[in-house]
Amino acid sequence: MTMQDRATASAFRGRSGSASLARLVVFSALIGACVLDADDRCSEHQELYDDKRCVCAAGHVFTPTGCVACGEHEVASPAGCVCAAGFVRAAGEATCSEPPADAGGLCGSDAGCGG
Secondary structure, three states: OOHHHHHHHHHHHHHHHHHHHHHHHHHHHHHHHOOOOOOOOOOOOEEEEOOOEEEEOOOEEEEOOEEEEOOOOEEEEOOEEEEOOOOEEOOOOOOEEOOOOOOOOOOOOOHHHOO
16 A cells, blocks of 8 residues: 555545534434423423323413413313403403493483484
């Protein structure tokens, strides 16, 4: 084997070793990224259901950005957060509150009923 052949073979082994090292580093990083914590498999505000899937925790509803907590006097429902029994929402995004004491009562006159 000539000196040039030895240099070429050595250079080839060097590149092969570098490529192997690079593959090892990438593979190690991928393994580290796939570690599963068996005690904490769900995201924030979620809990494990039937040991198979994550669902929103009690008092939380699913949104496109994840599970969010319902507000004061609200309960979770399939339609989202709704007012708890005995509370009403005055407008679409308003907070749930107790209705006025005279709400739902009989009107003494048309003027008293807003008419």
